[in-house]
Amino acid sequence: MAETLAIIFVKCGAILVGLLTGFAYMTWVERKVVARIQVRYGPNRVGPFGLMQPVADGLKLLFKEDIMPAQADRLTYILAPAISLIAALMAFAVITIGPAVNLFGREVTLNLADVNVGVLYVLAMASMGVYGIILGGWSTNNKYSFLGGLRSAAQVISYELSLGLSLVGVLLLTGSLRPLDIVQAQGGYWLGFIPRWFIFLQPVGAALFMICAVADVNRAPFDLPEADTELVAGYHTDYSSIKFALFFMAEYINMITMSALTVTLFFGGWQGPLLPPALWFSLKVLVFLFCFVWLRATLPRLRYDRLMGLGWKVLLPLALANVFVTALAVVLKEMYF
C-alpha cells in the first residue's frame, strides 16, 4: 500500500515537473519559431539562444503587482484561473507515454491512472477547463472580457461535439477507450514498411480531431475568446501577475495534452523503431506542438460567424458521416472476413 502510494506520488511529481517545464520551454519554442517564420531572431539575449528567457519571464510574472478590478466578483475572479490550470493538469493523468516498464523489480505503468474510460476522461477535463475562461471573462466586469467568455462558451459547445464524434472511429476500430489498448492496436507494419497507424484508416477522423483540438484549446486560427484585434485580450484582459500566468500555463498544457492525445489516437503512440518508447512519444508530441505554432504564425483568425458555420455545418456532418462509414466497415468486415 505504502509502496503504491509512493509510486503515485512520484508519478504526480514527474507529470507536474514535466508539464510545467514543457510549458516554460513551449513559450520559448513558440517565440523562436514565430520569429523565424516572420524573419526575425526572437529572444536571444537571456542565456545562449535565449534559453533562459522562460525563467526570466516566470520570475517577472511572479513579482508583478497583482491588480484586481474594483468591481470584480472576488471569489470567481480568484477561482477562474485555478480552475483552468487544475483541469489542464488533471487531463494529462490518463495519457500513457509508453508500455509498462520494469523499475527496481516492479511493473510500473507509464501513466498516472489506467482507467477504462481513458480517452473520454481527457474530454471531460477539457470541458471543465472552459469554466475557467467563461468565469474569468464574467467575473472581471469588463465588457471585452465578458465577450471573450461568451464566445468561449459558444465555441466549446460547438466544437466539443465534433471532437467527441471524430474519435469514435478509432474507438470502433479498437473496441476500447484505454490509451494503452489503442496504441497497441496500432503496432506492426503494412507491407513491411507502412506503420499501422490509425491516421491511414481514419484520415477524416484525424483531420477533424486535429481541427477541433485547435479550437478546443483556443489557439489561432480559433482564438476568438482572446481575439486581441477586437477584444483587447479577451477573457484575461483584467488579469495580471501570476493569475494571468495560470491562464497562460493552462493553454500551453492543454496544447501538450491535445498533441499527446493526437499521437495516441492516430500516430501509433510510443511505437517506433530503435529509439526507446518514451522518446518516440515525446518526439511525435513535439511535431504536433510545432504544428500548433506553425498554424498560429500562418493563418488569420476566423470571423466569428464563420467559426460557428464551420463547426455546425461542415465539421459536425463530416464527423457523423465518418462514424457511420466506419461502423459499417467494421460490421461488414466482421460478417464477411
Next chain:
Amino acid sequence: MELALFLSVGAIAILGAVGVVTLRNAVHSALSLITNMVALAVLFLMLNAQFVAIVQIIVYAGAVMVLFLFVIMLLGEKAQESRERLPGQRVFAIALGALLLAEIIYVAQPNLLPGLPGKATTDMVAQGGNVQLVGRLLLSDYVFPFELTSVLLLVAIVGAVVLAKRKL
C-alpha cells in the same frame, strides 16, 4: 477510508444543492449546481461506474451547464432581478416540496428498496469492461427505453427549431 470519502463528497454535493437555491447571484447558483454535479460524478466513480461518472461530467457538468451559464450571462443582471411571482407560489412550493420529501422518505425504507445488486456484477464489469457492458445492456435489455429517449430528444429538437424559426 471509503466512508470518509463518501461523507465528504456527499457533504459537498448537498452544500452545492443548497447553494443553488440560496445564493442571490444566478451565476453563483449555476456554479453551485456544477459543484453538485461533479460531486455526483465522484459518487458514481466510487460505485465503480466510471463510464456513468465521465458522462455525468461531460454532459451535465460540461455541456448543459455551459449552456446555462451562457444564457444567464447573456440575459444579464436585469433579467435576474425581476422576480415574477405566481399567485400562491410559496404555498404550492412548500406543499409539493413536503410531498416529495415524504415520498423520498417512504421509498428509502429498507424493505421497499432492498438494495439487491442488479444484473451487472463487479466481476462482469472487470471482465467485459465498463463502457462495453453499458453499451451492450443499452442495446439489448434496455433497447426500448433507449430508443424512446431518442424519439423524445428528436421531439425536443423539432420543438426548438419551430420556436426559433417561426417564419420558416
